[in-house]
Amino acid sequence: MTALNRDEPVAAPPATSFGAMTSGRSWLALVGHALPWAIIIVFYFMAGGYLSLGTQVLIWILFALSLDLALGYAGIVTLGQAAFFGLGAYAAGLFAIHVSPDPILGHIAAVLIAGLFGLVTGAMILHTTGVTFLMLTLAIVSILFEYANQARSLTGGDDGLQGVKIDPIFGMFEFNIFGETAYVYAAVVLFIWFLISWRIVHSPFGRSLDGIRQNARRMRAIGTPVWWRLLAVYTLSAAMAGSAGALSAHATRFVGLSVLSLLTSGIVTVMLILGGTRRLYGAFVGAAVYYLVQDATARISPYFWEFVVGLMLIATVLFLEGGLLDLGRVGRRLFDRLRRRPDPT
């Protein structure tokens, strides 16, 4: 923890220093920012039959991004993120069926409902930490799952919610079989949430979350209302996950019961940790790699991809503290060490 020995060099700290943010104006940082969005744009033109898969990746990026706010930045160790994703999906689907087929209105409704659910459940459980909190989040997502399973007349139970019809966005862009509209829609929504997230994690509010993650006691000692801050980011994270759920419902015009399953929570956590927490772009890398691996290895054997993803996760956790986004830094360090080694003195 504390370096008692002054002479011992200490390993490079993880990239949470906010000093790095202000010096991030170099061309390299600019390329780093432009690259993921360029890929998202280029993919639209080159995807062909893979566009729907691309939309799924965008949706899961947003979902993982929502988890990064809670888990990565604020240190809220949750496995209940699927509750918000599923709630958003069902809310958007049911809104389209029973209230209005307008996608924007439905999306807003889903975001509000998921956010409200985050606010209420967060208020009930955020005074706990650690395993207690984890178990409570599991309980909440399990209750929702079972409710959706039982309430067949409302949700269709395990047959899923069918008959979702969505109007064209702004009355112009129709959701078609090729998925162009859904892709652009998902990309735009992701971009908006990314900007919001970027803003927040670099704001004083975001800094205080980072402080809470590092040492909640220290934050209380400087007068931070820790519970309120956590509740605020938990609510925001829930709203974002609900937004991803709404995208999913709109893009596929279907809501399966699995959106509320524990596995969904697990998968999004795997994606985030694979890509790297507290980076925002970790969600991008994680979700994309997860789908790429799934697609590439599923051809060999239908279950093989789970094995490969599992292996990757283990390797990442063991060797790359900051996820796959750390590869560059770790590689550079290895290179430096190899270059130094030939000198036997």
Add this chain to the structure above:
Amino acid sequence: MSAAPVLSVRGLCKNFGALIVAQAIDVDLFAGARVGLIGPNGAGKTTFVNLLTGFLHPDAGTITLDGLSIETMVAERRVHHGLARTHQINTLLVEMTVRDNVAIAIAEREKFAWRMMRYKPQWRACLEEAQTRLDQIGIGAIGDRIVRELPYGQQRLLEIAIALALKPRVLLLDEPAAGVPSAETHHIHDVLSKLPKDIAILIIEHDMDVIFRFAQEIIVLVQGRVLRRGVPAEIATDPEVRAVYLGRTVV
């Protein structure tokens, strides 16, 4: 002193089951006071600080800060009312820079830590003030260092810098020199002697050298009870105090 005390504690009690850790403690701290709190290990010194700051809640008794009753107030609100502390064991944001540790406290003090938008000028002001405060206690040169990399003594100073950045009226120092190699304690002594004159300070310290140099009044706590209080000269020669705490060889 005729003015009302800044911090007034009356009949403070706390038990952990059968273990009595605070037994009807009365303490008054006036503006500018320098009070030392000493006692053997387990006497309840840190518990007392935790009770004052709201990290623990008393079973009975009142705590009044500037005429305001604070004993039921949550810890973070007490800070905003002018009660700051340091910790016996460093409690810092170890992944952040030294300057950010102080700036984040200033942001809370100025109540703009909720900001999600339009914060750049204020944050810059926080960083500037943080640097000034680091300069004042002589660690301005390490503002850009990550806290985890710092030697223990400098982390101790950062604890004090953060508490001072909150502009407290009452400052509780929980063993500021604990764990610092004796060759470096002089730096802590310097900082202590230059603390703002108007702040009321309660200091817990095992190093009698520090206590007797710093405090105008000393309170001896034994098993959660105030055994003696008085000026350092009285305490040093008190036979009972020497028996329970100071030992025969000290002073």
